[in-house]
Amino acid sequence: MWIKVILAIILAFELQNLDGCPTSSPPVRTRVQPTKRLGCIDQNGNKVARCTTRLDPRECPTGCSNDQLGWDCSTQKPYTRDLYTLVCNSILAEDCLTYIDSSQSTCTPCCRVRGCEGSAQMKTCAYIPHDDICPHHTIGCPLDDIKTTLLFFERKKMKCSLDEDCNTIMDVSGDIANSGVNCWGTPRPKKQKTYCCNNRNVITKVPICEDAPPSTAGIKKITLKIKNEDCGLDVWFGLDDCGGRNIKLKFSIDPDKGSEYCSVEEKPHLWKNHYATWTGDQLKGCEGMNLDQVYWYTTVSIETSEPNDKFGIQLIQIKMHDNTIYEVLGVESIDQFPSNTGNPRRFQLKKV
Numbered sequence: 001m002w003i004k005v006i007l008a009i010i011l012a013f014e015l016q017n018l019d020g021c022p023t024s025s026p027p028v029r030t031r032v033q034p035t036k037r038l039g040c041i042d043q044n045g046n047k048v049a050r051c052t053t054r055l056d057p058r059e060c061p062t063g064c065s066n067d068q069l070g071w072d073c074s075t076q077k078p079y080t081r082d083l084y085t086l087v088c089n090s091i092l093a094e095d096c097l098t099y100i101d102s103s104q105s106t107c108t109p110c111c112r113v114r115g116c117e118g119s120a121q122m123k124t125c126a127y128i129p130h131d132d133i134c135p136h137h138t139i140g141c142p143l144d145d146i147k148t149t150l151l152f153f154e155r156k157k158m159k160c161s162l163d164e165d166c167n168t169i170m171d172v173s174g175d176i177a178n179s180g181v182n183c184w185g186t187p188r189p190k191k192q193k194t195y196c197c198n199n200r201n202v203i204t205k206v207p208i209c210e211d212a213p214p215s216t217a218g219i220k221k222i223t224l225k226i227k228n229e230d231c232g233l234d235v236w237f238g239l240d241d242c243g244g245r246n247i248k249l250k251f252s253i254d255p256d257k258g259s260e261y262c263s264v265e266e267k268p269h270l271w272k273n274h275y276a277t278w279t280g281d282q283l284k285g286c287e288g289m290n291l292d293q294v295y296w297y298t299t300v301s302i303e304t305s306e307p308n309d310k311f312g313i314q315l316i317q318i319k320m321h322d323n324t325i326y327e328v329l330g331v332e333s334i335d336q337f338p339s340n341t342g343n344p345r346r347f348q349l350k351k352v
Contacts, residue, residue, distance in 0.1 A: 038084035039129040040070070040112075043099040048087045049177035050132050052125075053184055054163055056112040063122070064111035065185055070125045072097055073107040085112065085127045110242075113184075132161055135178045138254065138293060140168025141197035141204040148193055155189035160194070163226040169195070171205045203253075203262055218288040221279045221319040222249065222264065227312035228273035242272040244311035244337065247304045249278075251286055252346065254297035261305075262286040270311065289350065291318065291326055299346035301329045302337055310336045318349075325352040 037113040040051035053068065071086040086107060100107045110125035114133070146162060146169055160174055160183040170176075172195050174183025181195075197206040200215035230242055247270055252261040262285035264278045281289070291298065302313065312335060316328035328347045338344070 005224040005340065009161065027336055030302060034079075035081045035083055037080050037134075037268040039087045039125065039127075040084055040087050043088050043096060043242055043285065044055045050175060050349055051087050052112045052114050052128050053182045053348075054165065055182065055184060056159075056161060060113075060116035062109075064113060064122050065174050067185060068112045069082065070110050071107040072098065072110045072127050073100065073103075073105040075103055076103040081307065083127045085125045086112065087112070116258040120204045125175055132177050133182065134166035135168050135170035136169045136253075139203040140170040140180060141160055141164075141199055141202050141206045142168050144195055145202070145245070146206070147196050147198050149196075149207055151192045154192040154282065156192055157186050157189050158183055158187050158192075159190045160193060166200075169197075169204065170317045172207075201290070202289065202290050203290075205262070205285050208287075210287075215287055215321060217290050219283055219286055219291070219318055220321045221277060222283065223317045223319070224249070224270070225276055225314040226270050226272050226276075226315075227314045229312055231274075242311055243303055245269050245306045247276070247302065247311075249286075249316070250303055251289060252299050252301065253294055258315075259312050262289060268303070270310060273349060291351075292324065295326060295349040295351060298349055300349065301344035302331070307338055309338065312336055316347075326352055328352065 003259045017182050038047070040048040041162060042048055051070070055093050069088075071088075073082075073084055073086050075082040075084075086096060086099065086105075088099075096107075099105075109182035109349035111122050112128060113123050114124070114128075116124065142324060143162060143164070144168070148162075160172075162179055164178050164183055166180040173179055173182055174181045195206055196209040196212075197204050198212045200208055200212050201217040224247075228245065245268060248263050248266045250261055250263045264284055264286050265282040267276050270276050300316065302316075311330040317332055318326040318328075320326070326349050329350050334345065
């Protein structure tokens with residue numbers, strides 16, 4: 001009897017819930033699909049390192065030229081949405097349209113010029129890299145140390161200028177990523193300029209001015225010693241061929257710190273059990289490199305244009321102007337250079 005009463009009460013309660021307000025249900029979660037910023041790519045899907053320029057504000061009213069046209073694109077993928085600016089090497093719009101159609105992207109035309117607001121018809125590209133113009137502030141020639149020379153007898157339909165938004169200049173070309181220089185086409189030939197850096201104490205690819213003061217910091221001398229080991233006999237002359245030709249050292253800075261590098265002058269030939277040294281102008285753009293600030297994320301590679309040479313390195317030592325010594329770690333553990341893979345090995349630095 002009591003069992004029937006209890007069941008009747010439960011049934012009445014359930015019917016009351018159905019007739020009254022509906023019971024609450026858990027909220028539906030909407031998954032936000034992540035987006036991926038790719039910067040600039042070309043019509044073959046390759047990354048474009050430098051794809052923007054910054055005009056002199058007086059040039060903005062001229063509009064967006066064909067060579068600065070881009071396309072802001074969005075490509076839907078199963079788990080992400082790619083955002084990028086499409087840059088076509090050809091000025092023919094058909095080439096870009098072919099890529100857009102094949103990649104199933106949604107794209108709108110835009111202008112790859114920074115510093116100009118664009119127009120109602122052509123906006124400034126939104127998916128361009130954060131900055132592909134200025135170098136990292138720890139490298140390059142400071143703007144105040146740049147000397148500009150006007151070439152009265154050299155005219156081209158192009159105009160270049162130093163980017164005033166940058167702290168330093170790394171290269172004189174407007175086509176190189178993070179050079180600090182902007183170049184753009186002009187309808188009439190313009191007088192060209194050349195630049196040099198009046199500071200030997202910096203890392204830069206800008207040519208050093210001939211009358212620049214002597215370096216008071218940076219690298220003073222690099223010493224390299226070839227191992228005293230036999231690498232085998234030359235089949236033609238019957239002599240030991242352990243040595244290398246056209247050898248140079250390249251210093252590379254971690255990409256997060258500017259992705260820049262410098263190379264010293266090539267040595268035409270290094271014999272086994274002999275030393276090679278680089279000083280003064282032989283250090284080229286590396287002369288002003290202050291390793292005290294960057295050595296823990298700097299690597300050194302040994303490069304040669306002769307892949308069939310065989311040589312071992314016993315040591316590489318770097319002496320700074322303040323007499324601090326750095327050594328290149330691990331070079332002595334490699335039996336022979338160059339690398340069999342064709343890719344130069346990179347070695348870390350140690351402060352002695």
